[in-house]
Amino acid sequence: MSNPNELRYTKEHEWLSAAEDGVATVGITEFAANALGDVVYAQLPEVGDTVTAGETCGELESTKSVSDLYSPVTGEVVEANQDVVDDPSLVNTAPFEGGWLFKVRVTGEPDDLLDADAYTAFSAGN
Amino acid sequence: MTTAPRLTALDALHRSLGATMTDFAGWDMPLRYGSERDEHNAVRTKAGLFDLSHMGEITVTGPQAVDLLDYALVGNISTVGNGRARYTMICREDGGILDDLIVYRLGETEYMVVANASNAQVVLDALTERAAGFDAEVRDDRDAYALIAVQGPESPGILKSLTDADLDGLKYYAGLPGTVAGVPALIARTGYTGEDGFELFLKPEHAEGVWKALTEAGEGVGLIPCGLSCRDTLRLEAGMPLYGHELTTALTPFDAGLGRVVKFEKTTNEGRFVGREALEKAAERAETAPPRKLVGLIAEGRRVPRAGFQVVKDGEVIGEVTSGAPSPTLGKPIAMAYVDAAHAEPGTQGVGVDIRGTHEPYEVVALPFYKRQK
Numbered sequence: 001m002s003n004p005n006e007l008r009y010t011k012e013h014e015w016l017s018a019a020e021d022g023v024a025t026v027g028i029t030e031f032a033a034n035a036l037g038d039v040v041y042a043q044l045p046e047v048g049d050t051v052t053a054g055e056t057c058g059e060l061e062s063t064k065s066v067s068d069l070y071s072p073v074t075g076e077v078v079e080a081n082q083d084v085v086d087d088p089s090l091v092n093t094a095p096f097e098g099g100w101l102f103k104v105r106v107t108g109e110p111d112d113l114l115d116a117d118a119y120t121a122f123s124a125g126n
Numbered sequence: 127m128t129t130a131p132r133l134t135a136l137d138a139l140h141r142s143l144g145a146t147m148t149d150f151a152g153w154d155m156p157l158r159y160g161s162e163r164d165e166h167n168a169v170r171t172k173a174g175l176f177d178l179s180h181m182g183e184i185t186v187t188g189p190q191a192v193d194l195l196d197y198a199l200v201g202n203i204s205t206v207g208n209g210r211a212r213y214t215m216i217c218r219e220d221g222g223i224l225d226d227l228i229v230y231r232l233g234e235t236e237y238m239v240v241a242n243a244s245n246a247q248v249v250l251d252a253l254t255e256r257a258a259g260f261d262a263e264v265r266d267d268r269d270a271y272a273l274i275a276v277q278g279p280e281s282p283g284i285l286k287s288l289t290d291a292d293l294d295g296l297k298y299y300a301g302l303p304g305t306v307a308g309v310p311a312l313i314a315r316t317g318y319t320g321e322d323g324f325e326l327f328l329k330p331e332h333a334e335g336v337w338k339a340l341t342e343a344g345e346g347v348g349l350i351p352c353g354l355s356c357r358d359t360l361r362l363e364a365g366m367p368l369y370g371h372e373l374t375t376a377l378t379p380f381d382a383g384l385g386r387v388v389k390f391e392k393t394t395n396e397g398r399f400v401g402r403e404a405l406e407k408a409a410e411r412a413e414t415a416p417p418r419k420l421v422g423l424i425a426e427g428r429r430v431p432r433a434g435f436q437v438v439k440d441g442e443v444i445g446e447v448t449s450g451a452p453s454p455t456l457g458k459p460i461a462m463a464y465v466d467a468a469h470a471e472p473g474t475q476g477v478g479v480d481i482r483g484t485h486e487p488y489e490v491v492a493l494p495f496y497k498r499q500k
Contacts, residue, residue: 037146037355038163040452040459041428061430063162063452064355066482092161 002120003029004096009119012054012070015096016113019106023078026071027100028060028091031123036062039091044069044080044102051077053110058101060091069101074108134179135272135330136337143351150354151243153180158353165356166454169319172348173278175340176357182246183271183327184239184253188262191235193394198256199227200379200401202389206231211299211316215379215387216249221404222375223382225249226367228316230301238267238312238327242369256400272333276340277323277360279498280347285324287343288336289313298322307339318357320364321498359451362460365422365494371433371448372420372462378405380412383420418445419470422495423479423488425459428452431479431488437463438478438485444469447479455496462493 007015013032017025033039041061051057051071058069080102084090090099114122131154134140140147145156156177158165168174186195195203201214211230215223225245230238241249246268253264276285282293291304291313301314309332317323328336341349358368367373372382378401379388388405390397411417423431431450436443445465453460461479469477472492478485 034146037158038161038452041430063359064157066430066432089163 003116005116008113008115010070010072010113011122013123014070014072016072022105023103024073024106025100025103027095029123030095033092033095036060036065036067038063039088042084042088042091042101044085045077046080047077049077051075051104053108071104072113073104073106075104075106077102078105079103134177135333136177136179139334139337140177145353148354151180153243155180156353158355159351162353162355162359163454165350165352166359168348168350169278169321169352169356169360170455171279173276173280173284173344174352174356175337175344175349176275176277176352178273178275178325179333180243181273182241182243182249183267184241184250185265185267186237186239186253186262187235187265189235190261191237194257194260194262195229195237196392196394197399198253199229200388200399200405201229202392203229204392204394208233209300209302211301211314213387216252217378217401217405218375219401219404221378221401221408223373223377223379224252224375225369226373230312230314232312245369271327272330273325273327274333274336274340275317275323275325277317277319278321280344280349281323284340284344284347284349288339307336309336311336318366319360320494320496359454362449362451362462363453363455363494363496365462368449378408380405380408385409385412416467418464419467420493421463421465421470422491422493423461423463423477424456424491424495426487426489428459429481429486430459431461431481436480437465438480439469439476453495460495
């Protein structure tokens with residue numbers, strides 16, 4: 001399992017892309033997707049919602065359990081991935097690509113986001 | 127106090143296959159090897175291989191073995207033929223269900239009782255206590271057996287290539303001693319998936335060899351190893367109860383909609399059996415004024431009902447979900463639930479499940495959700 005170097009990560013197992021024109025993409029990591037099992041339902045934040053770093057903004061439901069989705073940053077949601085809503089298994093098959101969850105115009109971010117190496121070490125210890 | 131989980135004879139094999147393991151009733155068991163949905167679909171369309179060594183085997187032997195079983199259990203075990211099996215239950219004096227069981231008759235005076243892993247000790251203790259006064263021996267055989275199940279439409283073909291036993295002559299709910307891949311096994315045509323399939327009781331030291339032989343024999347027809355996660359969705363689709371969910375000590379078999387397993391017309395012990403008086407009353411209650419009934423629920427949306435969620439109608443709580451999961455076969459979330467008899471009729475309108483504060487619409491249906499084509 002490799003975590004892309006260009007992304008940053010939270011201890012809640014979300015990833016965050018570098019912002020382009022102030023907009024960053026959010027997803028959950030492969031580690032999290034594997035731990036969840038087959039994702040069958042995704043409730044994502046809606047366009048226009050304000051999300052806050054470290055607070056819940058949706059939920060991911062798998063065969064066995066439901067998990068809260070946390071936002072890694074603060075900002076306004078500009079897009080939710082309709083492909084994932086239609087086919088939640090994308091979260092399992094392509095967590096870093098087609099299985100991204102939402103895009104957010106970042107207005108604030110916490111200072112404890114992890115780089116790929118730090119996240120790999122963190123998730124290996126879980 | 128924490129105790130280390132028990133490991134089955136196949137533990138190293140599961141880990142080498144990359145299984146996600148989970149604690150289940152004190153055992154470390156495979157939850158899934160890859161995708162639980164793929165495992166589920168393999169059992170429905172091809173074949174799946176399960177390690178069920180956590181189940182509790184108890185051997186009952188002796189001249190009065192059958193008298194003891196008739197007294198201790200709610201079924202009429204006297205009518206089980208040699209080589210046949212029976213689904214039954216063990217109840218308390220007050221009629222509450224201690225466990226659901228399968229009893230295999232292995233010989234004239236030899237029976238094997240298979241209990242759920244979580245209840246194995248309770249059943250063993252109850253049978254031992256109830257054996258007082260009977261010329262019968264109750265033996266804890268939990269360590270004597272590993273249990274491997276091969277389930278799914280391809281399972282007869284797979285097993286045939288490894289055994290001389292007459293599988294065509296082996297009926298559903300029957301078992302016979304034979305050899306599988308050269309080692310002795312009790313071969314039973316039972317399972318918990320809603321599909322045709324077999325359960326193989328063998329010595330733990332033979333488990334790995336038989337697992338590998340089955341894997342090899344099933345390679346060309348799509349057999350894959352399967353974990354407990356898909357076993358749960360398979361049994362749920364098949365409408366089969368799970369102890370701790372649909373069955374508890376708080377319910378009698380009649381409350382659980384399984385009154386048919388209780389046989390009052392027993393010939394042994396002058397008809398006496400543990401729980402008889404309470405169960406007679408429960409039968410009458412179920413006939414005249416059933417409080418709640420076990421029904422199926424199919425979601426119109428995609429949110430999944432879980433055990434303990436409330437079933438609602440017109441703002442009133444009318445029941446409780448006992449098991450729920452996304453159904454791979456139906457492509458929708460499904461659940462079993464106990465609902466007030468007045469709302470239990472299939473097609474009842476306006477029923478919902480409270481999923482974290484939102485009332486999601488559900489359709490009331492008869493169980494099971496899935497029945498295999500024969």
